[in-house]
Amino acid sequence: MKTLRVCILRIEGTNCEAEMFSAFKGAGMDPELVHLKQLTGDALPRRALEDYDCLMIPGGFSSGDYVRAGAIFAARMKCKLRESILNFLDGGGLIGGVCNGFQVLVELGLLPGFDDLISDEPQMALHINDSNRFECRLSFLRHELEEGTSPFTSRIKKGAILRIPSAHAEGKVVFPEEFQKEYLEKMRNNNQIIFRYVNPDGGDATHPWNPNGSVEDIAAISNPKGNVFGMMPHPERVFNACNDPMVKRGELKEYGDGRAIFDSIFEYLSTYRSKQLF
Numbered sequence: 001m002k003t004l005r006v007c008i009l010r011i012e013g014t015n016c017e018a019e020m021f022s023a024f025k026g027a028g029m030d031p032e033l034v035h036l037k038q039l040t041g042d043a044l045p046r047r048a049l050e051d052y053d054c055l056m057i058p059g060g061f062s063s064g065d066y067v068r069a070g071a072i073f074a075a076r077m078k079c080k081l082r083e084s085i086l087n088f089l090d091g092g093g094l095i096g097g098v099c100n101g102f103q104v105l106v107e108l109g110l111l112p113g114f115d116d117l118i119s120d121e122p123q124m125a126l127h128i129n130d131s132n133r134f135e136c137r138l139s140f141l142r143h144e145l146e147e148g149t150s151p152f153t154s155r156i157k158k159g160a161i162l163r164i165p166s167a168h169a170e171g172k173v174v175f176p177e178e179f180q181k182e183y184l185e186k187m188r189n190n191n192q193i194i195f196r197y198v199n200p201d202g203g204d205a206t207h208p209w210n211p212n213g214s215v216e217d218i219a220a221i222s223n224p225k226g227n228v229f230g231m232m233p234h235p236e237r238v239f240n241a242c243n244d245p246m247v248k249r250g251e252l253k254e255y256g257d258g259r260a261i262f263d264s265i266f267e268y269l270s271t272y273r274s275k276q277l278f
């Protein structure tokens with residue numbers, strides 16, 4: 001079988017790339033840490049997006065979160081890589097972002113991506129948490145789609161609740177007030193809402209279980225086509241069960257709930273991409 005190559009993209013201030021690397025590796029893919037300048041032709045060795053199957057933007061504080069979290073990383077990508085991103089998606093590639101990576105994809109206009117793959121006008125923002133603080137704790141995420149619907153969660157059953165940690169200051173999903181009703185409806189109809197925060201008992205999330213005040217407790221979304229995905233909590237931090245604080249001492253569990261995301265990407269890419277089915 002063809003090796004599945006993953007480009008884990010970093011710039012100054014990215015800080016979750018090592019865990020992201022080992023999660024992709026652990027799920028059987030071939031990740032590589034790539035600096036943005038290697039893609040834009042400003043540093044050697046040069047790399048091209050088309051050589052990868054998946055582009056993943058990891059978490060962190062890219063460019064120190066100046067302006068808005070993710071804004072500078074996104075602006076640099078947009079001005080130099082717009083065409084290659086579109087070609088990459090057209091060729092069947094997947095693009096994912098976790099936490100700061102999700103913020104980058106929203107700033108870039110790839111998410112929620114209602115009308116175009118890259119929208120020029122922002123359709124959504126990840127705003128400062130309601131608490132006005134950096135919120136760092138385990139989150140409970142309910143999977144909202146049927147198994148097999150999203151390439152990023154194809155291995156997860158509808159209604160399953162995953163324990164995945166959050167760690168962010170700007171994670172509140174907001175839409176422009178006048179379009180909020182319409183946009184939420186679009187998101188539901190297009191199967192774009194992938195995870196919602198819930199309370200530990202599975203009920204509607206209240207703070208701190210919705211850590212940021214996101215509308216409708218939204219924690220993860222995709223674009224309408226499903227090939228661009230962003231989530232605030234960090235699946236790469238709970239690839240192994242030993243990193244899940246609720247796994248009891250002596251419990252013989254090898255993998256944490258985060259692994260399902262990476263297994264889903266693997267399954268999707270190896271089934272569809274390597275056979276060039278789309």
Ligand SMILES: NC(=O)CC[C@H](N)C(=O)O
Binds near residue numbers: 058069099100
């Ligand atoms: N863990 C992260 O990626 C943090 C994202 C961003 N720096 C924030 O605080 O919102």
